[in-house]
Amino acid sequence: MKKILIIHTAFIGDIILSTPLIKKLKAKYIDEGCSITYVTTPAGASVLKNNPDLDEIIAYDKRGAHKGFKGLYLLGKRLNYKGFDEVIIPHRYLRSSILGRLTGAPKRIGYDNASGGFLLTKKIPYDKSKHEVEKLLSFVELDSFADDQLSLYPSEMEKEKIDEIWKKNNLEGKKIILLAPGSKWFTKRWPLEYFNELLKKLAVKSEYRVILIGGHEESMLNMYIDKNIINLMGKTSLLDVAELCRRGDIIVTNDSSPIHIASAFEKLHIIAIFGATTRELGFFPWSKNSEVLENNDLDCRPCGLHGGDKCPKGHFKCMLEIKPEVVYDKIQEYFN
Structure with a gap:
């Protein structure tokens, strides 16, 4: 062997x-x-x-x-x-x-x-x-291989944990929208105030339930909260998030790891917001059930492989010009 x-x-x-x-x-x-x-x-x-x-x-x-x-x-x-x-x-x-x-x-x-x-x-x-x-x-030569789907494997423990969240919040029959506002790099983060504006729009829709996901750093963010919003930031493992992605309908995320977790599950529609980075860098969503929102009118993109701590040009138009209304309309279009 x-x-x-x-x-x-x-x-x-x-x-x-x-x-x-x-x-x-x-x-x-x-x-x-x-x-x-x-x-x-x-x-x-x-x-x-x-x-x-x-x-x-x-x-x-x-x-x-x-x-x-x-x-x-x-x-x-x-x-x-x-x-x-x-x-x-x-x-x-x-x-x-x-x-x-x-x-x-x-x-x-x-x-x-x-x-x-x-x-x-x-x-x-x-x-x-x-x-x-x-x-x-390309590391492995094998002509007949066709299974290029990403694969993650939540265990029974993760499934039972998410089952409890589903029951506690009466999520059965609701349209589930995951929001992932985090990223290590500032220029990859859609503005927090834009995420909060989007949350306010989504929260009034009784058929929607929004689940906030992220790590401990994101748990410190001042997010808009409502009875129709479930904040799980800092409360889930990576495979917990994978199980949420398996059950969810839409995820709105920056160019960060949730894109790739989400790409392992074909049912989930990915709305990815790209600022400093572009398709040519090789890290766009791998899932076909995805769309990317970006400002293609800027000649300064990409400004780095991983983004950065500040906009090199000082205007941050790559993110600021993607308005909350645009993302909300994309969610509505998908559900309709």
Whole structure:
């Protein structure tokens, strides 16, 4: 049985986008069999839980237990004992290339623009014109593979938790709208006052129920609250959010990880609001049941791969010119 290791310690969204790669590896070695181990961040490990195609998930805590070169070396030594045949390294940072080398695997595959590329045995082209999922799938050669759907696996525990929320708030039969106002980067965040204006419009519709989702940072936001709005920010795990996405009708989100969680569920309609970033960067919603709202009249977009802490031009037109009325009308159009 072939022993394969994936090293990917990027953002949560990147990890979710790698789930078709996992399926493609399994499909390639379906006859001889393979075991797949995935090394990722603690957050990445939590969102990959219950994936039936993974034999082991190892959390690489580069800011905690595995901090510094000593932590990297000890993790590499642990991985070396496992005797991997092949290591796939989509993360283009030096630390990941070093970790791949420390495993001692005879075959180490990464992108041709990766830092520490000399530590790889095979380099594949990093094609900027492709979506991130397509880039990741290029690591594995298999002509017959067609299952490129993102895959997340909420457990019975997550399902029971969301069941309780459904019952407590009488959500059965309602049109469920998820709102995700967060992002790590300022220029990826649609203004909070715009989200609140949208909430006020949605709250008066008796057939709608709005669920606010996000992490602990988002739980500090001053969001508009009403009896028809359920605030779950800071109260859910990533797989809880996945289960909410599985049941929801629409999600309104910035360019952040909820886009990619939502893309794993075909029923959910995604309305994604893009400011600093664009389609060409490769991280648009992978789901066909999606639409992107953006200001295409600006020549300053994109202003960075991950956005930034402030608008370089000082006007922030990419977000400010996408008004709440536009998003509300899109929701109405979809339901009608």
